[in-house]
């Protein structure tokens with residue numbers, strides 16, 4: 001199948017040609033014709049499979065073929081969970097609108113409100129926005145949605161996870177034209193809230209699911225390495241940064257402070273790294289993401305802030321310095337590489353604190369993961385195994401756990417280390433801060449072998 005088979009409007013087809021795309025991806029093959037027929041859609045496919053064009057193309061087709069329902073109201077609203085993602089969608093949209101009469105604007109949280117009011121007063125045809133800020137403008141009557149033709153929700157599951165349900169409902173209610181069409185894209189369709197939401201927003205939707213949204217990404221070579229502690233992880237990191245071939249890499253850490261610490265460590269070794277942390281204000285974050293996507297930095301060190309949706313074509317290496325808390329996040333993280341058919345490498349370090357997360361990822365991928373090993377950097381840690389289910393915790397153990405849970409003082413922190421050691425846990429990780437609840441959970445595990 002070719003893009004030319006869709007019967008796209010001439011200018012739209014020219015832009016696709018200019019982009020050098022001939023064959024639509026699987027999700028595009030299914031979503032574009034269904035959306036062009038006017039169906040509501042609830043669609044999912046793995047990251048990097050071309051979902052953005054799967055909604056931009058039918059949106060533009062509809063606008064060029066149909067007359068507007070209103071002279072002033074926006075015709076298409078595209079909502080995304082994060083500002084970074086909104087910018088990326090907007091950039092792709094602009095490639096298509098720049099040679100047309102259609103005006104597209106970007107309305108993001110964290111940016112100047114009054115400037116946005118002026119932009120909205122110019123009656124744009126397309127609005128790409130984060131839901132919170134758009135809902136604010138809507139409440140204040142800076143624009144109306146009665147003539148909206150197409151409402152597009154990109155990464156709907158993520159928007160719901162971020163607590164945007166109320167704003168999405170508000171936007172949905174305001175866009176009340178009977179001819180309105182709605183396209184919902186989500187990384188997974190198993191998300192209960194997404195399904196409830198789909199019932200509220202969509203009218204007899206077609207469901208399109210390409211593979212399991214979490215099926216393995218064939219172009220990403222995943223490798224897992226056991227690690228004893230923080231120092232060991234840092235040594236492994238150095239090793240891979242020296243030996244892997246990559247244009248750009250992203251390193252994911254569990255904590256904000258680690259993003260900065262690692263970036264500093266790399267900079268000291270003349271490796272061009274930058275940290276993206278939640279403590280930065282929006283314009284600083286924008287600057288860092290812009291710089292990284294333009295190739296000004298070789299390495300981005302971040303928490304899960306940057307794991308979703310971003311399309312960074314030169315990233316061919318992702319390192320999970322720490323495993324993510326939620327297994328799905330792993331798929332999103334490694335999906336930052338291997339974009340659109342190119343190959344990628346995803347490396348993960350699994351220490352005692354990562355063990356539960358690792359097991360969840362293993363469950364999600366539905367496979368037994370084998371660990372790779374580097375000569376001279378082999379971990380003593382072999383993994384943990386759950387306690388036998390029937391075995392009730394003995395009293396002293398239970399007491400220990402309660403105490404550990406309450407532990408905040410230096411003294412009681414020590415206690416947690418001890419309980420970790422009691423179950424044969426790894427060489428003690430030297431941490432100044434009290435340990436988190438996650439670590440306490442780990443103490444309920446026995447070492448393998």
Ligand code: ADP
Pocket residue numbers: 021022023024025028045046047048049050051052053309310311313339340
């Ligand atoms: P998703 O939203 O599914 O994660 P994106 O829409 O961000 O994926 O697309 C990922 C990459 O694939 C982008 O760089 C995009 O330009 C490219 N791409 C999209 N459609 C095609 C296609 N038909 N052929 C080749 N590359 C494509």
Ligand code: MG
Pocket residue numbers: 051052154309
């Ligand atoms: Mg996307």
